[in-house]
Amino acid sequence: MSGAKIFFCWAAVAILSCLFVQFAGAQITDPSEVTALKTIRNSLIDPFNKLKNWDSGDPCTSNWTGIICYNSTLSDGYLHIQELQLLKRNLSGNLSPELGRLSYMKILDFMWNNISGSIPKEIGNITSLELMLLNGNRLSGPLPEELGYFPNLNRIQIDQNQISGPIPKSFAYLNKTQHFHMNNNSISGQIPRELSRLPELLHFLLDNNNLTGHLPSEFSRLPKLLILQVDNNNFSGSTIPPSYGSMTQLLKLSLRNCNLQGAVPDLSQIHQLGYLDLSGNRLTGSIPSNRLSNNITTIDLSNNSLNGSIPSNFSGLPNLQRLSLENNNLSGPVPSTVWENVTLTGNKSLTLDFQNNGLSNIANALNPPANVTLLLAGNPVCANASQLNIVEFCQPQNVQAPGSLTNSKTSCNPCSTDSDFEINPSSPYPCFCAAPLKVGYRLKSPGLSDFRPYVYDFEEYLTSGLRLSLSQLYIASFLWEEGPRLRMYLKLFPNNTNLFTASEVRRIRSMFTGWEIPDSDIFGPYELLNFTLGSYESVISNPSKSNLSTGAMVGIVLGAIAGAATLSAVITMLILRRHSKYRLVPKKRSLSKIPVKIDGVKDFTFEEMALATNNFSDSTQVGQGGYGKVYRGVLADGTVVAIKRAQQGSLQGSKEFFTEIELLSRLHHRNLVSLIGYCDEEDEQMLVYEFMANGTLRDHLSGSEGVRISWIVCSLFV
Template identity: 35%
Template structure:
């Protein structure tokens, strides 16, 4: 500015011209590299960064692009909301060293084989995208590759043998895909993973790998730290060669079908060991020389019956010991509880007997002792011990006295919510969220999913405070624009993984720019970037959504568009953009300070209760919602209920949502609105419909959910949706729904009862995964383990004991779920012609005949003529146990999940879904070329014979 004031107009114009000429000469991008990016922009990718304008990616500093000598060397576009396919053009960026497309869930299709042309590539991550098909064999030609992350996609096929050529690789992650086949090792004609002697991480969990773990995979030359093969279909024994790898720190082989004797002697560096839910036999392995062990879980195996081994007490670093259902017997030694770091002991469902005495030298960190379903007859009570003690199912629980406190089904320590540790008002202001430092901003939000941790108890807030501080310090040391971090809502998912909600708040502004956002999300999934986060291990980061820039950065996009409109006057326009941006920012701050608290008008007279207490949700304006639904057009109505109507909406950026709008003046609507907004802001699970935000303005109460595209389970069973569900797919939907409910019951503190479980509240997404919806009648369970209230729910699904006692518990949801299971079997509604489905099935069953003779009487015709109905009898038995009249005879939802998992494994899931057009009789079977005649339900059973009406119980 000072220089320009000293010059005349001609000198200024000359200087500008000279600068532009130098700029044009000095900052050129290789024409071939520019052609690749142009092809991606024009033909393949949507939602590209707004800075990708002009013809010089290197000189114009396109976001996510770094160059050297006019060649593109880095593409870091993590979490940018990219949509489309990755074409073969990417193979022409031959100078590329780092390619990070992670957390772009709308990137689909196959990875192109031409990716093997990127010979200089050292880092490749597509974690958290939606790529499918086989993993290209050509990746094995990337000899410089150090880091390869393909997790959380939809890849199928086998692990390529060619990966054995990646001799510099230290990180290989294929977690959470559909990869099958055997683990490849080298042979006379092909390389294999055993050649990767320098690798440190094998992360193969949550796939469909089968066969044995090849002994050849391990050798004394390897530097392996992690062997994570959990939740696959591996069989055979654990090879003894694994003991040759003395560097091993974590072994995770749980949830397979491994058998035989276990020998892990000599692995003195081991810190975590997971062997649960296999078929292991022989003597229990001796782990006494593993002084670094912190976490041991060998539950649900068939080891030889034995007393508690002495080495249990010798592990001084041990925090967690889980040995449920391992044939332990005899007395419990006092020394078992004395290890200084011990927090959790789970020895339930064994044959331990005699007197329980934890002594006086027990660990003061001990928070849980679970000895349910044993033969304990006496207890020497220690009044100083304030942790949880579970003795249900022992003979001692038949006695009266103080001991009754330990015989309650559910004792869970209160889990602190770190999101509530700051005292600032966290009400919505201009769609922003309050940080731990009481600054309103737009954070990066998502979930940290830890593959293993060295503790079981989730109640110690110091762990999470330490994690927040560690992550913040690490980001700031890398000069990344992070002000503060909040972790909250700690929980374990159905596979036992610890999940934490994560919010990362920006510094120096109320939002991240694209470069900062991408660098942070990229680093979150670069596990090697972080120092050891004891007691937290490796993790995946799951980004909440890809709307960050399409929703929040309109003003900055305007500036960029203006700046790109006249290249010849770039400097002048940059100045103009800066002025416009500053003006817009000032005006936005002024608007934000004038906005009213969205809940200021909440009814405080007691009818609707206190104002909602929420965190992490977006606050939508009425105008935004109105625009997204085309002024609440009838054409966008996708459902109705006692609460109001549900509309399909399209937000800025093309994101589809479901908008639940309360009827104006509805008191019940106010109560349900508050219930759903509070509960769903606290929880997150892939089998629960996610709440994205809300709108609360005078006279309007609306909830904004993720859009679930295939309607309800009720619509599919009835044929209304046009989706024909195979038997295997019905089992999968039942499992999805059960997992969602089990999460509410057993992984949320305090637990949540849904209270309106029914087939119309199970929604199906585009992959036909089941999601539990509609939490308007849900309640938190207090210390009494039940809720007393007027009966809520839908006739036909209501627990009869709840109806009589007015007390609802988790077992009330189990009953309702059992009715849904019977719907899946019969295709009928809960009540027809005054006949109750539970009674109808009981009368029709004949356990002496094949399929209980149901196929000839009441089995849904859609599946009755299938060539196989594997697991039907077990599914029927489980459903009838769920609908037992007495709650005590019903299983828990977690037990239901385990049984359906076993049934589904028996059924060998194949053809996923069969579609039936509503307008004709064409039959399309996904994953199968088999065509069969279609039974038209409307012809087989006239609509008059299946009257259906839901009676809401108020």
């Protein structure tokens, strides 16, 4: 073959390498996942055209809305979908079974849309899934058994839908799941006792459903359970298991309006208990006299049939905010010591609701501090309110949770409206204007009744979790909602600059959407209601973080170049082989007539190759091509290798063979197997590679148009 022909062939390969790189850049997401995404979109109704860019380009390189990909290709050479983030996009329609084909996905987020229909069982195929976030839709039908076999699931949020039917017993296999949020649905049947086997369960929220049967006493075995909240179900005839008193790690127990009967269990051994609500049941007997945890903020035993007197153990609880005992059959004196040893400074307050009982006298004069609200209306003692000087405590009242903040206002000139600038009230610099990120945020199961004393603690908690400074957070408002849940409107400002960087916006958003902010004992689990970008919409091109890092793109390009170089080497080898029949190759060649020393490439003997392959046994053969056969071998040091053995008609001259070895030794890429060594003796030529167990090179190159065109063009120049 002439030098001109070789030159033209290599030039053609170089051109095709560029084409191959362009092809890789345009189509690098797994084609099956691209097809699945298009089917998923077709099952959705998108009235505001939020997913319009799903019609063109590649999901990972064209920044499809809500699509976040892995930063590098996997062993199959493709990028894969890591997150599907479609929070509050005004979407309706149905969830497509094709979601199950996104088999590498970690986060599935359709929160706060209007999606209806059932949850496809195919979602259970996504074994990599860590967060399943479907709350705030109109999903209906039963929960598929297949959702119980996620080996990596951390959080399942299907609350605020219309899910019906029982809880699958397969949920007992969710061994890594910490958060079960299934409240506000129509789930029926009993709580499976099998769920008591869950080793990592922290939060179990099943309030506002149609559950029946008994509360599982086995739940006391859950080693890490912090919140048990099953309010507003119908456990008629069931009692509160006494074993719940041994759940020493529990932070919140809320069993409101569950039609429970029997006695109030002794919960004094739960040393971290901060919130107790057993109201609206049919509990009888007296209130246990043992002292509850010093962490307790809320005790609600109202609307039961409890009798006896109010025990003295409610006195001196340092963090108590509300003690609700109204609408029971309690008798005896009005306790006058509950507020003793409680520090009630600043915004701290204490509400004692004893209305509508049988309290008949006062042991000592009632002189509570100004920030203590004492309610006695509906008790016999109020018949003599004037004589006892307790008229102010005998006025009927409905207790509302305190819910406003007093923020100081300063006189400042308006900020520029060009970039949605606002004055940061928390900034140490007066009248400092910046563009905030606006976050709708809700505490789903807080362990407190009055937020005001905890504002600073919350600010420290959230900014620490987000790795921001205190001056960057401003709580614009908060509102107590039914649950009780605490809804907030937050503004996050840049740190003493006018604008966040795009990378910082992505980081903060990822912290919220990935639930990377650590949980708090007092504030409990949170939910993201919305994340408004405002001025930053154009900065980061879409609300999802950049899909592909520079390193990933470089890797793709290098992979394409390395692939093209490999093809070039193979083509050259074939060209030389084609013309070798015109040369006279000696029947016997001495060992390595042209000696070479290449770093990292070993010269093996024929005997070593024979031993590694059991004398080239058919049982070790793993492939065959025009060049020869490929064997799986095990070297003396235990290394598993692939040995490509040339057949007699394919032998090259030593010079050409070592040229090929030198070229192959220079190719290094994560998607290419490495050359380990060679053998050139006994009329044998062999190449020794690291062993790749996931198929042949042909398997991985099949279907690549760039490869086929390269072979065609080069053949034209030969």
